[in-house]
Amino acid sequence: MINLVKLLIFSLILTPSISFMSGVPALRLDDFLTGILLAFLLFNRFRMNKRIVFLCLFFVLLPLSIFSGLSSDFNASYGDLIQFYRYAKFIVIYIFLVYVFSRFTGHEIFCVLKFFMSCGLGLAIIVIFQYFDIFGLNKLYVHLIAPTQYHTLVGGYPFPRAVGMIGNPNEVGFIFVIISIISLYSLWKYDFRKVFLYIPLFFVGMVMTLSRSSFIAFIAAVFIFIVCFLFFSSPIKSLGVFILFSLFSSFFICLSQESYIYEKVAWRYESGMDIMSNSSMGARFNNWQENLDLARSSPIIGVGPLRRMEMEHAADNEWLLLWRSYGIVGVFLIILFFTSGVFSRRPHPDKALLYSIVVSSFLYMIPATIFHSLVLFPLVIFVFAILDRRKDMSFISQSIDRRGT
Numbered sequence: 001m002i003n004l005v006k007l008l009i010f011s012l013i014l015t016p017s018i019s020f021m022s023g024v025p026a027l028r029l030d031d032f033l034t035g036i037l038l039a040f041l042l043f044n045r046f047r048m049n050k051r052i053v054f055l056c057l058f059f060v061l062l063p064l065s066i067f068s069g070l071s072s073d074f075n076a077s078y079g080d081l082i083q084f085y086r087y088a089k090f091i092v093i094y095i096f097l098v099y100v101f102s103r104f105t106g107h108e109i110f111c112v113l114k115f116f117m118s119c120g121l122g123l124a125i126i127v128i129f130q131y132f133d134i135f136g137l138n139k140l141y142v143h144l145i146a147p148t149q150y151h152t153l154v155g156g157y158p159f160p161r162a163v164g165m166i167g168n169p170n171e172v173g174f175i176f177v178i179i180s181i182i183s184l185y186s187l188w189k190y191d192f193r194k195v196f197l198y199i200p201l202f203f204v205g206m207v208m209t210l211s212r213s214s215f216i217a218f219i220a221a222v223f224i225f226i227v228c229f230l231f232f233s234s235p236i237k238s239l240g241v242f243i244l245f246s247l248f249s250s251f252f253i254c255l256s257q258e259s260y261i262y263e264k265v266a267w268r269y270e271s272g273m274d275i276m277s278n279s280s281m282g283a284r285f286n287n288w289q290e291n292l293d294l295a296r297s298s299p300i301i302g303v304g305p306l307r308r309m310e311m312e313h314a315a316d317n318e319w320l321l322l323w324r325s326y327g328i329v330g331v332f333l334i335i336l337f338f339t340s341g342v343f344s345r346r347p348h349p350d351k352a353l354l355y356s357i358v359v360s361s362f363l364y365m366i367p368a369t370i371f372h373s374l375v376l377f378p379l380v381i382f383v384f385a386i387l388d389r390r391k392d393m394s395f396i397s398q399s400i401d402r403r404g405t
Contacts, residue, residue, distance in 0.1 A: 001100045002108055004040075006115045008033055008093070009382070012375055013119040013175060014126075016145040016165045025082060028374065034089045037096040046095060051384060054337040055094070058087045058330070061301065065326050069303030074294075077308035086374065093378050097385030109386070110190045113182055116382075117198055120179035124205035127162040127172065131208040162208045170368045171376055173214025176206035177221055177364070178379050181356050184225045185386075187241070188233060188349040196244055203248070213367045217360035224359060228352035291315040295324040302327035318365040318372065334371055338362070341387065350387055357383045 008030060017026035062083055066076050101109060130138055130153055143150040146167035152160050164172035180202045186192040206214050226245060229238045290311060294303055302325045315321040322331045338358050346354070361370055361380060370376045 002104070002112065004033075004036070005097070005100060005112055008037075008378075009112070009116055009119055012378055013123055014165055016167065030093075030374075030378065031089070034092050038092050041092065041095055041099070044099065046099060049098075049388060050340045051094065051337055051388065052091060054333050054340070055087060055091050057333055058326070059084065061326050061330055061333070062087075062304070065298075065302040065330070066304035068298045068301050068327075069306060072297055072303060074303050074306055075309045076304055076306070079307040080305045082307075083305055086372075089374070090377060090381060094381045094385060097382060098388050101385055101389035104389075106190075109389075110186070110192070113186045113190070114192070116182050117179060117186070117195075120176065120183075120202055120205075121198065123164050123172070123175065123179075124201045126164055127205040127208050130162040130164070131160050133160075159210065160208075161210045162205070164209075166375055169209040170211045170213060171373055173206045173209035173211030174217060174364055174368070174370070174376055175379065176202045176209075177214055177218045177360055178357070178376075178383065180206075180218060181221050181225070181353065181360070181383070184222070184241075184356075185349055185353045188225075188229065188352065189347075196240075200248060211368075213364050217364040220363055221356040221360040224356040225352050228348060228355070232348035232352075288315065288317060288320055291317075291320050291324045295320065295327075298327060299323070300327045301329055316367050316369075318369040321369065321372065346387070353383065354387055 011029035011033060015029045017028050019026040062080075066080055070076050104112070128134075130142070133153060138150075138153040142153050142163065145165060146153075146163040149161060149163050149167070149169065151157060153163070161169040162172065163169050164175070166172050166175070180199055183192075183195040183198050183202065187195040203218065206218055222245060226241060229241045233241075294306075297303060302323065305325050315324060319331060322334055326333075338361060342354060342358065357380060364370060370380060
């Protein structure tokens with residue numbers, strides 16, 4: 001089972017989406033793996049937990065929101081029903097991961113986390129090659145995985161944004177945030193000190209995506225871990241982490257003052273700090289108005305995904321997108337999914353892991369999306385599955401043959 005978990009992680013982080021024909025949703029390797037995981041789970045029985053319930057409720061909420069949109073004369077489409085597959089994929093992955101993690105030894109969990117970080121190193125290498133277009137490789141494949149970003153990664157474009165194998169620089173940036181969170185957790189839980197070498201590379205990879213939302217999420221996640229380290233970890237380990245990130249922050253600030261670094265990277269993050277005068281954020285605020293009007297038309301259960309509806313502006317804010325699509329009920333369900341178990345008793349490393357993934361995700365979801373991403377949300381689910389592997393929530397393995405006896 002551990003190899004199946006590793007294959008799932010590899011497919012989410014390092015494989016692209018494949019489009020077989022126009023008009024048909026692109027497929028990913030993890031889509032095929034989901035079918036295998038479902039077949040595996042059919043031979044086992046499991047206990048429900050709160051996160052599963054919150055996700056399952058979207059199966060009820062989706063048709064209600066679509067009907068609400070139709071009653072308001074908004075255009076629904078068969079494409080809206082694809083969301084059922086999205087929810088099923090999330091639920092199957094979550095159940096499978098909690099199932100196997102509940103049976104893994106501590107050593108096996110650590111092996112999975114190390115593989116997760118190894119995939120992060122592979123992603124960082126890909127991102128560095130893309131950013132500098134080493135050997136001119138970008139022209140060979142980037143147009144296949146990220147057509148809209150292709151022109152920024154070839155021909156000496158002044159502000160390239162690395163896209164990894166996902167095709168979306170913001171999503172790749174947040175993948176590095178998740179991997180960094182996993183790395184800090186491994187340092188605390190398993191005393192994995194190679195993290196001190198890994199995290200600077202993950203940070204560089206994230207910076208090369210020029211994703212300001214990921215940068216803010218990274219700072220928030222690391223800050224939470226440092227605070228938890230200082231209060232709950234051993235003094236030596238706490239001091240080491242504090243010194244590392246102090247030196248790292250000072251180095252980054254000094255480096256950003258260099259004219260080349262500033263012109264290539266730092267200017268974007270500096271401009272993002274001034275939200276009111278930043279043109280990108282200002283445009284987002286203006287673009288939200290159209291979606292706000294739709295959300296207000298059915299604030300309780302929303303008006304459905306409206307995937308085929310022609311809209312002047314996209315809803316970059318996922319909280320707004322959730323409100324528009326599923327109403328206050330949908331927003332509430334997502335908040336409950338993320339915060340389930342926040343106040344329960346846990347080991348200190350698990351608390352730091354939970355708080356950091358919740359806060360960083362909530363911040364990232366202001367200008368970008370997680371729940372509507374077929375890559376990011378399964379990776380977030382991976383983190384929650386680690387936290388929910390406690391024995392009182394573990395699954396009961398029982399073959400089909402034994403069910404009939």
